[in-house]
Amino acid sequence: MSLDSSRELQLDRGSKGMRYYRNAVERHWDPGAIDLSEDRQRLIEYLESSDREQVFDVLRQNVARFGAGEQAVTEDLAPLATALDDIDDQMFVTTQIYEEAKHTDFFDRYWREVIHAAEDELGTERSSPTDPVWYNEDYDELFERNERAMEALLDDPTPETFAEAYCHYHLTIEGILAQTGYYGMQQSFAEDTHPELPALPGLHQGFTKIRQDEGRHVGFGMTKLKELITEEGVDPQLLSQTVMELMPLVNGITAEESEQNENLGPSPDEMRAFASEKHVDRMEQITDASEEIPDVETLTQLDGVDAD
Template identity: 60%
Template sequence: MATDATRPRLDRDRRSYRYYRNAVERHWDPHEIDLAADREAIADLSEASFDGLRSTLALFGAGEEAVTEDLAPLSVVLDDVADQLFVTTQLYEEAKHADFFDRYWETVIGPEEERRGGERTSPTDDRWFGEAYDELFARNEAAMAALLDDDGPENRALAYCHYHLTIEGILAQTGYYGVQRNFSGEFEALPELPGLVEGFSKIRSDEGRHVGFGMWKLKRLLAGGEVDPSLLHETVGDLAALTRRIVGEASVEGEPGVPEAGLVEYAAEKHAQRMAQITDDAGEFPSVEELVRLEE
């Protein structure tokens, strides 16, 4: 097939290309985050709060590993080069996030378990995962895999709703918000964990781009009349019920920190905000700089 040699292969004005460049420019290494202070400070956690932190980190670690695998079908079906470039950075970043959580467990959680007289646990133990969590990620895996059988507009929309909008845009962002507030020094009864907070800050920044990409793709599907808004509302509304259950199961009643009601409220706000940005024709879609800044 003949091509125009004067025409650039990449559309550098395309939103996904700008997301790709933002990812390149904001590169970070999870092994450069200093965890020494966390190793000492975590001893000040009560048994209940320590158990709650372990559960939360296990959920994050398993989630990052799962979404790293589940994103692969999207990288296969995307046909625009700029979109493909962005998704390669997302795959890389999801793997990097999984590496951070694994390193934190090995460097901080495991030694603290031994110090408290217990045996080292694995972040992949079934004990950490409830039915709602398992169901949400099973649905996400199925929605992403469906792209390989039928890469139509509705399946694309369902994939973005499950992966980018719900798991990353609502559930993960709520968890990052809670952990960062809990261990940044805001609560006197909880120790500061600077390594954990730094890692979560960088991960949240990455996720801002990921969520923005999925939102942009959904907005384009709606603008082109390829899917009906009701599909998005029904799908995300159904999945949001699972996220509320997961947040409730991960909360430790009576312990210091952001209360369950505050986390549920934050998740609901994220849900409403994301849907408005996608479905409001008159609304201005956030730039990648705004998405990254807001998630920090």
């Protein structure tokens, strides 16, 4: 057994890891409880009203990519839970793995119950979220690099290896790519924001719940990176360098999506501004000794949309 005999009690209720863990427990939600019936009806009516195949392709590609990304990070996060020494941090990471699995569940359910239903109603062949047509080389490479960064923790769990893993997973994939994508999709298919697109309340609610989870995940990674700088002597330049090396892949993914989504939902400039602002703020909070990481309640608040 690996109990910490230096502790009087088993857990440190005041630790940041434990606060993140408790927040996850208290904000539990069930992806199977979200009502998708209105989404099915509205999407079918929208697609039947005119030739709107482009919108349907955009929706399918994004749901496929979100689902595949959530599956990948569900599988790839296990080495972090193994490599961490602190039980409070390990307990939080177990909630994160569980939440990534829930997100995978939600997108799989959406494909089965909404996308397939629309395809059946229109008399078209059923599509698959695992079809390579939805992905490009940059997407595949980004997640392959994340997998390698996480697996490196098992062989070489140095402060620098941890920093690179958090930069891959929490800062880049979750903090830039996923949160920006969720924001854009949620804005696109919300009520009364883009009347040229169908309002999909089930998708909107799912994105709300997922974005709240991801805010907590990103905050944990930011907290651990700041500790690595202030307590372990990790060079802040390592963080900047790691993220900058990944950004061409992120840009390759988002540039393709912007081209395909032209004139649909938020503009490419709005999306780039959202991502840039979040990234700059986070890096300052991590690397500037005078800055503090926002508390978990702030991190799980949503910008640009009303939370459910």
